[in-house]
Amino acid sequence: MERPAWAPRSIDISVPSVSRMYDFYLGGSHNFEVDREAARRAMEFLPGLPKIMQANRAFMRRAVRYAADQGITQFLDIGSGIPTFGNVHEVAQAARPGARVVYVDHDPVAVAHSQAVLRDNDGAGVVAADLRKPQDILSSPEVERLIDLNQPVALLLVAILHFVEDEDDPYGAVAELREALAPGSLLVLTHASYEGIPLPPERAGGAVDVYEEIRNPLIMRSREEIARFFEGYDMVEPGLVAMPRWRPDTTPEDDDPYAFSGFAGVGRTA
Numbered sequence: 001m002e003r004p005a006w007a008p009r010s011i012d013i014s015v016p017s018v019s020r021m022y023d024f025y026l027g028g029s030h031n032f033e034v035d036r037e038a039a040r041r042a043m044e045f046l047p048g049l050p051k052i053m054q055a056n057r058a059f060m061r062r063a064v065r066y067a068a069d070q071g072i073t074q075f076l077d078i079g080s081g082i083p084t085f086g087n088v089h090e091v092a093q094a095a096r097p098g099a100r101v102v103y104v105d106h107d108p109v110a111v112a113h114s115q116a117v118l119r120d121n122d123g124a125g126v127v128a129a130d131l132r133k134p135q136d137i138l139s140s141p142e143v144e145r146l147i148d149l150n151q152p153v154a155l156l157l158v159a160i161l162h163f164v165e166d167e168d169d170p171y172g173a174v175a176e177l178r179e180a181l182a183p184g185s186l187l188v189l190t191h192a193s194y195e196g197i198p199l200p201p202e203r204a205g206g207a208v209d210v211y212e213e214i215r216n217p218l219i220m221r222s223r224e225e226i227a228r229f230f231e232g233y234d235m236v237e238p239g240l241v242a243m244p245r246w247r248p249d250t251t252p253e254d255d256d257p258y259a260f261s262g263f264a265g266v267g268r269t270a
Contacts, residue, residue: 008108016214019107023082025053030082038214045206048258055243055259056190060158061091062247063188063266067154068095074153078104078131079160083117089124100146104137106130132168134176152184162192162219174229183269187233190264191226196242198257226263233267240265
């Protein structure tokens, strides 16, 4: 298999990556045959996966615009993935010139791409770190350079927490990040769930098994379990809902049925 020029030498291109699979679902070009093969296998069970990813991105853009409307000018996007059109820095800086954005990911391809995309953008940076180690993120030079933790921050955890297993204490990591944020900060979150998927759980479970096989378990949590991530936050209306139902720009009923898989919400620290 030929290694493309954009692939860092350190990565094993024979192993699928969830961020490159996500890139494939969104129609991106920064993925390998091994990623496409795993994504296609998952889509045999859950054909609406691209629609779910598109709904995630559309919610994220609406939530970033909402944060900017609330006067927030700092964005910390953990599990940011491979940059695609309409990324956080584009939406935030269009809405609030001078907005500052830090992307965090542990996938080397995502980090390398983000660095290339942001080369001429002084108001945005990238950190190679893992959500499970919040202190590594908070003490990173890019966060220290761009984010003033004494001022409100929009913390984005979009389509990332369902890749953190319970034994790695995702609730603890989210709480540790919350403790570091100033009052008036926002948590922007989406999470996979069997609730809302227009298929029986046994069928959708086949896609979950594909992620298990590539050693990136996909943890489907219930609405109640997802709501626990918002402890210490006041929910912004309309609360924890299917992604198309969170402050929609268009009539949610026009969306694909798969777009209603899982949950999205925004909370504000008191």
